[in-house]
Amino acid sequence: MEFRDVVRTRRMVRGYDPDRLVPADLVDRILTHATHAPSAGFSQGWAFLVLETRETLDSFWAATTPPGAASRWLAGMRTAPLIIVPLAHKDAYLDRYAEPDKGWADRDESRWSAPYWYIDTGMASLLMLLTAVDEGLGACFFGIPPQRLAAFREAFGVPDAYAPIGAITFGYRAADRRSASLKRGRRPLDEIVHRGRFHPAA
DSSP, X not given: OOHHHHHHHOOBOOOBOTTOOOOHHHHXXXXXHHTTSOOGXXXXXXXXXXXXXXXXXXXXXXXXXXXXOOOHHHHHHTTOSEEEEEEEEHHHHHHHTXXXXXXXXXXXXXGOSSOHHHHHHHHHHHHHHHHHHHXXXXXXXXXXXXXXXXXXXXXXXOOTTEEEOOXXXXXXXXXXXXXXXXXGOOOOHHHHOOSSXXXXXX
């Protein structure tokens, strides 16, 4: 598939064929592509929790879903045969930039203009989403509710030093309902692009 088509056709997919598993070599390709994301100082401060057995998938939904929650969205998402949880590791960045070649003598977080541990892990996540499209899969990135993070960590032994920035479901597409948010439409370039100088909206 041409790259322009991968970008143009990418969307969040919320319904999957539960009887079609994602082949192991394809899972490895998704993960390998994720590691080609840029990272500040080549810190590579990320980890990826892969859930693909019925037991681990059920444990994920039990840990991350508020009691009594039920929705068409959740029913469709639970059909995914694969979930990958991208985890950001801030300490890897603070340690890396305290090394001699970076010139910082300490791990002071205030030196950072933005939390690149989250940004870089987000870019790795986007590469996984694009790989899914290129391979004929559907995928959806979504957040884990803050009040469910402790249960998630306990269920999968995730240390506090690793922060889940969200989770991604993968699988072969089934009929699903397009998000109502799409009715908003994509903002035109002339509203969001500022050439030469920022021009506030009138």
